[in-house]
Structures are given as structure tokens and as C-alpha cells.
Amino acid sequence: MSAAPAPMSAADAATAAYELRKANAIARANRPHITDQPMTAKNWWKHLNLLNIYLIVIIPLMGLYGAWYTPLQKWTLIWSVVYYFNTGLGITAGYHRLWAHSSYSASLPLKIYLAAVGGGAVEGSVRWWSRDHRAHHRYTDTDKDPYSVRKGLLYSHIGWMVMKQNPKRIGRTDISDLNDDPVVVWQHKHYLWVVAFMGLIFPTIVAGLGWGDWKGGFIYAGILRIFFVQQATFCVNSLAHWLGDQPFDDRNSPRDHVITALVTLGEGYHNFHHEFPSDYRNAIEWHQYDPTKWAIWTWKQLGLAYNLKQFRANEIEKGRIQQLQKKIDRKRATLDWGVPLEQLPVMEFDDFQEECKNGRALILIAGVVHDVTSFIKEHPGGKALINSGIGKDATAIFNGGVYQHSNAAHNLLSNFRVAVVRGGCEVEIWKRAAGENKDSVSAID
Amino acid sequence: MSAAPAPMSAADAATAAYELRKANAIARANRPHITDQPMTAKNWWKHLNLLNIYLIVIIPLMGLYGAWYTPLQKWTLIWSVVYYFNTGLGITAGYHRLWAHSSYSASLPLKIYLAAVGGGAVEGSVRWWSRDHRAHHRYTDTDKDPYSVRKGLLYSHIGWMVMKQNPKRIGRTDISDLNDDPVVVWQHKHYLWVVAFMGLIFPTIVAGLGWGDWKGGFIYAGILRIFFVQQATFCVNSLAHWLGDQPFDDRNSPRDHVITALVTLGEGYHNFHHEFPSDYRNAIEWHQYDPTKWAIWTWKQLGLAYNLKQFRANEIEKGRIQQLQKKIDRKRATLDWGVPLEQLPVMEFDDFQEECKNGRALILIAGVVHDVTSFIKEHPGGKALINSGIGKDATAIFNGGVYQHSNAAHNLLSNFRVAVVRGGCEVEIWKRAAGENKDSVSAID
Ligand code: HEM
Ligand code: HEM
Ligand SMILES: [Fe+2]
Ligand SMILES: [Fe+2]
Ligand SMILES: [Fe+2]
Ligand SMILES: [Fe+2]
Numbered sequence: 001m002s003a004a005p006a007p008m009s010a011a012d013a014a015t016a017a018y019e020l021r022k023a024n025a026i027a028r029a030n031r032p033h034i035t036d037q038p039m040t041a042k043n044w045w046k047h048l049n050l051l052n053i054y055l056i057v058i059i060p061l062m063g064l065y066g067a068w069y070t071p072l073q074k075w076t077l078i079w080s081v082v083y084y085f086n087t088g089l090g091i092t093a094g095y096h097r098l099w100a101h102s103s104y105s106a107s108l109p110l111k112i113y114l115a116a117v118g119g120g121a122v123e124g125s126v127r128w129w130s131r132d133h134r135a136h137h138r139y140t141d142t143d144k145d146p147y148s149v150r151k152g153l154l155y156s157h158i159g160w161m162v163m164k165q166n167p168k169r170i171g172r173t174d175i176s177d178l179n180d181d182p183v184v185v186w187q188h189k190h191y192l193w194v195v196a197f198m199g200l201i202f203p204t205i206v207a208g209l210g211w212g213d214w215k216g217g218f219i220y221a222g223i224l225r226i227f228f229v230q231q232a233t234f235c236v237n238s239l240a241h242w243l244g245d246q247p248f249d250d251r252n253s254p255r256d257h258v259i260t261a262l263v264t265l266g267e268g269y270h271n272f273h274h275e276f277p278s279d280y281r282n283a284i285e286w287h288q289y290d291p292t293k294w295a296i297w298t299w300k301q302l303g304l305a306y307n308l309k310q311f312r313a314n315e316i317e318k319g320r321i322q323q324l325q326k327k328i329d330r331k332r333a334t335l336d337w338g339v340p341l342e343q344l345p346v347m348e349f350d351d352f353q354e355e356c357k358n359g360r361a362l363i364l365i366a367g368v369v370h371d372v373t374s375f376i377k378e379h380p381g382g383k384a385l386i387n388s389g390i391g392k393d394a395t396a397i398f399n400g401g402v403y404q405h406s407n408a409a410h411n412l413l414s415n416f417r418v419a420v421v422r423g424g425c426e427v428e429i430w431k432r433a434a435g436e437n438k439d440s441v442s443a444i445d
Numbered sequence: 446m447s448a449a450p451a452p453m454s455a456a457d458a459a460t461a462a463y464e465l466r467k468a469n470a471i472a473r474a475n476r477p478h479i480t481d482q483p484m485t486a487k488n489w490w491k492h493l494n495l496l497n498i499y500l501i502v503i504i505p506l507m508g509l510y511g512a513w514y515t516p517l518q519k520w521t522l523i524w525s526v527v528y529y530f531n532t533g534l535g536i537t538a539g540y541h542r543l544w545a546h547s548s549y550s551a552s553l554p555l556k557i558y559l560a561a562v563g564g565g566a567v568e569g570s571v572r573w574w575s576r577d578h579r580a581h582h583r584y585t586d587t588d589k590d591p592y593s594v595r596k597g598l599l600y601s602h603i604g605w606m607v608m609k610q611n612p613k614r615i616g617r618t619d620i621s622d623l624n625d626d627p628v629v630v631w632q633h634k635h636y637l638w639v640v641a642f643m644g645l646i647f648p649t650i651v652a653g654l655g656w657g658d659w660k661g662g663f664i665y666a667g668i669l670r671i672f673f674v675q676q677a678t679f680c681v682n683s684l685a686h687w688l689g690d691q692p693f694d695d696r697n698s699p700r701d702h703v704i705t706a707l708v709t710l711g712e713g714y715h716n717f718h719h720e721f722p723s724d725y726r727n728a729i730e731w732h733q734y735d736p737t738k739w740a741i742w743t744w745k746q747l748g749l750a751y752n753l754k755q756f757r758a759n760e761i762e763k764g765r766i767q768q769l770q771k772k773i774d775r776k777r778a779t780l781d782w783g784v785p786l787e788q789l790p791v792m793e794f795d796d797f798q799e800e801c802k803n804g805r806a807l808i809l810i811a812g813v814v815h816d817v818t819s820f821i822k823e824h825p826g827g828k829a830l831i832n833s834g835i836g837k838d839a840t841a842i843f844n845g846g847v848y849q850h851s852n853a854a855h856n857l858l859s860n861f862r863v864a865v866v867r868g869g870c871e872v873e874i875w876k877r878a879a880g881e882n883k884d885s886v887s888a889i890d
Contacts, residue, residue, distance in 0.1 A: 005733050092854065108466070138848060174829070174830075176829075248852070249852050274851070275852065275853045276853055278825040311853070314780055315853060315856055315857060317780055318780055319852055319856060320858045321776055321777055322781070322852060322856075323852075324769070324773055325773055328766055328770055328773070331762065332766055335759055335762055335763055336759050378754070378823075380546070380547075380722060380723040382619050382621075382622070384619070385619075389455075404729060406694065406719070406720050407693070407694050407720065407764055407767060408721055408760060408764050411760055411764060411767075417762075
């Protein structure tokens with residue numbers, strides 16, 4: 001400011017600078033974002049997010065190339081797997097369940113550990129990751145969902161990072177709690193250092209100082225391990241919205257599958273998770289694979305985690321039952337349940353008997369007349385018994401008098417309905433009651 | 446007759462003989478059956494059915510003893526397995542599905558084959574077996590069921606044969622169709638010959654003439670094969686009423702399990718079978734193990750079997766859905782669904798707002814007032830948003846205005862119910878309608 005040219009006062013300069021910044025900002029805001037333009041043969045490369053492509057495609061390819069010239073030592077393999085699980089947990093137990101969903105609280109040392117190893121997975125800062133993830137939950141499957149599976153499996157897996165995104169499209173969410181968390185803020189501010197150190201330098205140093213395998217540490221525990229952790233956790237956005245059952249809600253895409261769970265350190269019970277996002281568990285059965293849950297539980301025993309949130313079993317079962325009921329109702333609607341009783345003609349009992357004398361094979365059961373002509377020779381109880389019911393009210397006979405028919409036999413009956421008999425039973429009593437009711441009303445009128 | 450002693454005419458002799466037989470029969474009928482007497486240290490052996498013990502326990506033991514001194518040759522092993530499947534099918538496809546249940550029709554050659562190999566399984570004649578089996582279906586789990594699992598797993602497996610049975614206890618069934626079948630009648634009449642020949646002589650001859658292994662044929666393809674076939678098919682009475690699911694009806698004991706199916710040549714989908722006994726299938730899915738069904742189907746292609754009975758998929762699915770509904774309803778009754786709406790006090794909207802001003806955290810959603818005090822700090826959408834609903838009708842906000850809450854969130858609401866608001870919504874419209882109705886009725890009075 002003190003070096004401003006003479007004709008302008010300091011205040012003037014500040015104002016001018018402000019105006020300029022403002023004008024630029026407006027211009028930027030008004031310039032249509034690249035994602036608003038259709039992709040063409042000329043501009044397609046502008047749609048690509050080159051930094052991300054570098055991070056999730058080019059580097060792994062270089063790692064593979066390097067691996068070709070680098071023998072894999074036993075200790076380096078072990079270390080790579082160990083570090084794979086640590087950085088994976090950084091994402092699942094840290095980024096996801098702790099910060100995005102606040103499904104438990106962590107002490108400072110645990111937070112620092114999670115922010116560090118989570119950074120080593122190279123998937124962005126806690127702050128950026130959680131903001132997108134909250135939008136994903138709040139706007140699941142809509143255009144505001146940053147990685148909506150409705151745009152394709154590949155898009156939800158990796159496409160949303162490979163292609164540029166219009167930041168205005170992503171749904172807005174409240175991350176004030178994250179902005180209040182010093183660990184989150186620190187990690188976000190120094191993110192590039194965290195990534196470089198935890199993603200590559202630290203795993204290399206461990207292998208180098210530990211057993212002299214600097215190059216192997218860099219290639220295997222660094223680059224290739226990053227690749228595997230990334231692909232595994234990306235599956236939560238793709239596979240978990242594509243493969244499996246929907247025991248709690250089938251209006252949206254999340255699904256439960258053990259394969260997804262195995263790949264993602266237990267994030268595979270994703271239908272449950274979208275329904276109960278603030279539950280620190282993803283798998284609720286003891287025999288399901290959810291090592292992230294086991295880790296959180298262990299930290300609790302060690303005094304590092306507390307306030308583990310859990311939905312009551314009652315609430316979970318309510319959801320399960322309602323979804324099951326929905327499925328049953330849908331299925332029921334596709335089946336043939338016979339002519340509805342109220343659409344059947346009403347027959348006098350005398351006419352029913354008369355028709356049987358004239359040779360029709362009618363049987364009265366529970367007030368409904370059934371024409372069993374086609375069924376007599378197929379009757380599992382034999383012709384004689386079913387014939388013995390013709391022309392009679394066989395309700396009692398059918399319901400245990402001679403034989404207590406199965407549920408299947410009762411169902412079968414509905415195929416043979418031809419009429420209801422006046423004064424036959426229940427249905428008739430009900431019909432009469434309804435009739436009498438009407439009469440009394442018209443009497444009042 | 447012509448050799449009758451002089452003082453008696455032929456007619457007299459016949460009459461006397463008849464009277465004698467009659468008296469004997471009455472005496473037999475009146476003498477209490479052994480099963481009517483409690484078992485004691487003195488009479489227990491009288492309760493045993495020694496013939497059956499010999500057939501299903503002693504002979505196999507002898508076979509085992511013989512096997513100790515008889516090397517098992519490769520061809521004898523193959524032949525034993527082949528003959529095992531043939532005699533097993535005699536029971537499952539012949540005795541059971543053809544004769545006991547008439548689930549298909551068979552040409553004469555197929556009938557003769559089935560009666561022969563079924564006899565080789567040494568489980569009684571078609572006639573005796575089917576009569577008991579029909580009683581088992583008609584009186585399942587009752588005292589009239591010859592092998593009711595209610596008397597214990599071991600009883601249903603083998604106990605009912607090892608112990609003497611009172612023939613009068615077993616439920617009566619119609620076997621007139623079997624009495625009309627010449628193959629059944631012939632097999633019953635010559636049963637001992639059939640058993641001896643098909644059970645032991647024939648398998649021995651095949652091994653003896655075929656590859657000179659007379660002794661091995663007798664021990665392995667004869668005795669021990671009988672033992673395995675018996676134990677396997679007995680499992681239909683025991684295991685199939687004890688192990689597995691009940692997808693169609695759970696009022697009785699039959700169950701579906703793949704293990705039972707593997708052991709019994711496909712008779713393991715026994716819950717289905719008891720519900721649809723005249724279906725020639727036991728397993729309805731292509732991937733389930735039911736070789737008996739496959740055999741019947743193959744015979745049909747060869748022109749040996751026809752008129753294969755099958756329940757419509759519609760009927761089967763109806764049964765499945767009803768059973769599922771029963772399970773859901775039972776489960777639903779065990780869950781806490783919150784205070785029923787009709788038990789809640791009615792509150793004026795002004796009072797609702799007043800109470801919130803006085804500091805209560807009440808939110809009105811869909812006509813119901815919720816006290817969310819305990820939930821505010823746990824709200825997954827943050828404190829600010831839930832606080833913004835206090836003192837308001839947040840129905841629209843809750844249902845998509847700000848966030849379309851999950852089904853789980855809707856369920857959770859019912860835990861917080863404290864009142865319904867007069868004029869709030871649906872419920873109130875209904876209540877008002879009911880009120881008005883009453884008014885109009887009392888106006889008429
Ligand atoms: C009117 C229509 C009838 C239908 C749709 C019907 C249907 C069936 C069906 C599906 C079975 C197989 C077993 C079961 O699923 O429970 C059966 C068995 C039987 N039915 Fe009927 N039935 C009818 C009438 C009667 C009548 C009027 C009688 C007796 C008077 C009778 C006596 C029996 C007996 C005794 C069995 C047992 C067969 C066995 O397992 O040995 N049924 N019936
Ligand atoms: C009155 C009782 C309320 C209950 C029981 C409740 C319950 C819940 C539950 C269980 C969730 C987790 C996500 C889900 O299951 O859908 C949730 C999320 C949310 N709630 Fe509420 N809520 C209440 C009131 C409100 C109100 C009044 C608002 C807004 C004015 C609100 C806004 C939200 C938002 C925005 C989320 C999304 C959080 C996220 O996934 O980022 N809630 N609520
Ligand atoms: Fe998701
Ligand atoms: Fe999540
Ligand atoms: Fe059975
Ligand atoms: Fe059966």
C-alpha cells in the first residue's frame with residue numbers, strides 16, 4: 001500500500017483493488033461453468049479434472065510400472081497390508097463415521113491419528129470429503145448428490161472425480177461442527193503436506209529405516225497401497241448403491257451386500273447405513289463383517305472413543321418390518337385371489353340345492369357357492385369325499401368335520417367361487433346388517 | 446368238505462367253523478392290546494416289534510460284521526450305489542409320490558419297476574406303506590399320525606417301528622384306489638418273495654454273475670445298501686419334521702431343509718410337500734435338489750409317466766405370502782409403536798404455542814405434538830434445524846420442505862408423541878367428521 005503510485009491515495013487504491021476483485025468475481029460467477037457446456041470433440045479435455053486423473057489414474061500406473069522393476073519383499077508386503085488397513089480405517093472410522101456422521105466422539109489423540117492416516121489414503125481433506133458426503137446423504141440419488149449412482153456405476157465410482165464438477169450443483173450442507181474442530185481445520189489447511197507425508201514419505205521411511213527397502217516402501221506401501229485403498233473406499237459410492245438387498249428402504253439406491261462389506265472394511269451394509277446414518281455400526285449382526293465397528297468398539301474399551309450412537313433395536317426392526325410389508329403388498333397385488341366376494345351374485349339356498357339336483361357340482365362353504373366340477377377328479381382326498389359335499393353346506397365338513405383342509409386348500413377354493421348364498425353365513429350376516437342399516441337410514445329420511 | 450365226519454353235514458361244519466373264527470376274532474378284539482398297558486420291567490420286551498428290530502437293526506449289524514471280513518471291490522461299490530439310488534427312487538418316486546399321493550400316473554412297466562425296486566428297500570409293501578403315509582398326512586402331528594414327531598425325533602425316525610403299535614390308533618384312510626391297482630395287490634400278496642428277491646438275491650446275483658463277487662454283492666449291495674436306504678428314507682419322517690424353515694405353514698411340524706433333501710433324494714422340501722401333497726414336485730426351484738422330480742420328469746419324456754400334477758404358481762405364492770404375513774404380524778406385535786394416537790390428549794393449537802414459549806421443545810408434525818427435548822442434541826441434521834421447528838407446524842419442513850426424512854425418522858417420531866392438536870390435520874379431520882356424525886345422529890334422536 002505504501003508503494004502505491006502518487007496520484008492515488010491509499011484509500012483510493014484499496015477501493016480500486018476491491019472494485020477490481022469484485023468485478024472479477026462477478027465475471028467468474030457469470031461465466032458459464034464448463035459443466036454447463038455439452039462435451040464435444042473439441043472441448044472434451046476441458047471437462048477432465050486433470051489433478052484428480054493424475055492422483056487416481058496416472059500415479060497408480062506409474063506405481064505398476066515401478067513394481068515391475070522392484071522385487072516385493074516379505075516385510076514390505078506385510079507393512080503395506082498393515083498400512084492399507086490403517087489408512088482405510090482413517091477413511092471409514094475417521095472421515096466417514098466420526099466426522100461426516102458424528103456417530104461417536106473421539107479423544108484428541110484418536111482424532112489426530114485418524115486425520116493423519118485418513119490423509120494418507122489420498123481422498124481429500126476431512127472437510128471437503130465430509131461436506132460432499134453429507135450432501136450425498138441429504139440428496140441421495142438426486143442431481144445434488146455429488147456421486148449419484150443414477151448417473152451410472154462408473155460415474156459414482158470414479159467418474160465424478162475424473163470429470164470436472166460444477167460446485168454449485170452439489171447440495172449445500174451444514175458443516176459448522178467441522179469448522180469448529182481444530183483437527184479438521186488444521187488438516188484442511190495443511191492438506192498437501194499431510195498427503196505427501198502420510199501418503200508417501202512415512203510409509204517409505206518405515207520400510208527404509210526398518211529393513212532397508214526404500215524403493216519397495218515407496219512403490220508398494222506408498223503408491224500401490226494408495227491405489228488399493230482408494231478403489232476399495234470408492235466402492236462405498238458405487239458397489240454399495242448397486243449390489244445387494246434393500247431390507248430397510250427401497251425408495252433409494254443404497255444396498256446391503258457382504259461383498260461390498262469385505263471390500264470396504266465393513267461399509268457394505270449401506271441400506272442400513274443410509275437409513276440409520278448416525279449409528280456407529282454398519283452391520284448390526286455379530287456375524288456380519290464390520291471391522292470399522294470393531295475398531296471403534298475397541299477404542300471405546302481403551303478410553304479413546306466415547307458416546308457411541310446406536311439406534312434402538314425396536315426402531316431398526318420397525319423399519320425392517322415396514323419394508324417387508326411393502327414387498328408383500330406389492331407381491332400380493334400381482335396374484336389372483338379369485339372373484340372378490342362383493343362381485344358375486346347372491347343365490348337363494350333353495351336355488352343352490354335345485355341346481356345341484358340338476359347336475360351341477362356346487363358346494364357351499366362359508367357362505368360361498370363353489371363350482372368344483374373341474375376339481376372332483378383331482379381332489380387329493382378322493383372323489384367320494386368331495387362328492388359327498390355337493391348340494392350341502394360343507395363348511396364344517398371342510399374345516400375339520402371330516403378333514404381339516406390346509407391353507408392351500410382354502411386358497412384353492414377362491415378359484416371356484418360362483419355365488420354367495422343368502423343367509424349362508426358370516427358374509428350374509430354382514431350383508432344383512434348393512435342392508436338393515438340402510439333401511440333404518442332411509443326410514444329416517 | 447367231502448371228507449367231513451359223518452355226524453356233521455357240510456353246511457353244519459361250515460357254520461361251526463365260522464362261529465369259531467368269529468369267537469376267536471371277538472376275543473382278540475376284546476383282549477387289550479399290549480400298547481394299552483404301561484411298559485414295566487417285566488413286560489417291556491412284549492412292547493418290542495421283534496420282526497422289525499430284526500429287519501432294521503440286527504441284520505445291518507450282521508452286515509457290518511460281515512463287511513469286516515469282506516473286501517469292498519470297486520465294481521461292487523459302484524453297483525451298491527447304483528442300486529441304492531434305484532431302490533431309493535422306488536420309495537420316493539414309487540411308494541410316496543405315485544401311490545401314496547397319486548401325484549402322477551405311471552404306465553404298467555414303470556409301475557412294475559417301482560414296485561420291484563421299492564420292495565428292495567425293505568420298508569413294507571406299497572399298500573401298507575401308503576396307508577400309513579396317508580394317515581400321516583391326514584392326521585399330521587396328532588395321535589392318529591403313525592409317526593408323529595410330537596412323540597420325539599427318535600420315535601418318528603425308527604421308534605414307531607421298533608415298538609409295537611396299536612393298529613386301531615392309526616388314523617383310517619381311503620385306499621380303495623390302491624386295492625384297485627393290480628401291481629399293488631400283487632406286490633402286497635407276494636411281499637416276502639419280493640423282499641427276499643429284490644432286497645438280497647437280485648443284488649447278489651448281479652455282483653456274482655457280473656464280476657464274481659457273490660459275498661460282496663450280498664453284504665454291500667444287499668444288506669448294507671438296505672440299511673442306508675432305510676435310514677435315508679426314514680429321515681423324511683424325522684428330519685423333515687424337525688430341521689429347517691416353514692415357508693408355507695407353521696401350524697404343523699413339516700419343514701424345508703436342503704440337508705434333508707440331500708439325504709432323501711429330494712424329499713426335503715417337506716413344508717411345501719405337506720401343503721401341496723399332490724404336486725409331483727417337492728422342490729419348486731430349479732436350483733433345489735430334487736432328483737425324484739427329475740426322474741419323474743425324465744420318465745414323462747420317455748412316455749412312461751403322464752398326468753404330472755402341479756399346483757399353479759399363483760396358489761403356491763398365495764400360501765407363501767400368507768405365511769410371511771403371519772410372521773410379520775407376530776413380529777409387529779412385539780414392537781413398540783409409541784402411544785396409540787387415540788390415547789393421546791387433544792391440545793389446542795394456541796396452548797401448543799404457549800407451552801413452547803414457556804420453554805418446552807414441542808414440534809407439531811402431521812397433527813401430532815412431539816416433545817423432542819431429549820433428541821435435539823442427537824439430531825443428525827444438527828441442532829439448528831430441529832430447533833427451527835419448535836412451536837411450529839413442521840409437517841412440510843419435515844417431509845421435504847427442508848429435508849425429506851427417512852422412514853426411520855418417521856418411526857422415531859412416534860417415541861416423542863405427547864398430544865394431538867385440534868384442527869391439526871388428517872387425524873383431526875377424521876375426529877371432527879366422527880364428531881359431526883354423532884351430532885347429526887343425536888339431532889335425529
Ligand atoms: C370343495 C372343495 C374342496 C377342495 C378345494 C378341497 C381341496 C383339497 C386339497 C387341496 C387337499 C389336499 C390336502 C390339503 O391340502 O389339505 C384335500 C384333501 C382332502 N380333502 Fe378336500 N377339498 C374339497 C372338498 C372336500 C370335501 C367336501 C371333503 C370331505 C367331505 C374333502 C376331504 C378331504 C380329505 C379327507 C383330504 C385328505 C386327503 C389325504 O391327505 O389323504 N375335501 N382337499
Ligand atoms: C421433530 C423431530 C425430528 C426428528 C425425529 C428428526 C430425525 C432425523 C433423523 C433420524 C435424521 C437422520 C437422517 C434420516 O434418517 O433421514 C435427520 C436428519 C435430518 N433432519 Fe431431522 N428430525 C426432526 C426434525 C427436523 C427438523 C424440524 C428439521 C428441519 C427443520 C430437520 C432437518 C434434518 C436434516 C436437514 C437432516 C439431514 C442430515 C444429514 O444427513 O446431513 N429435522 N432427522
Ligand atoms: Fe451412500
Ligand atoms: Fe454415510
Ligand atoms: Fe411328513
Ligand atoms: Fe407325503
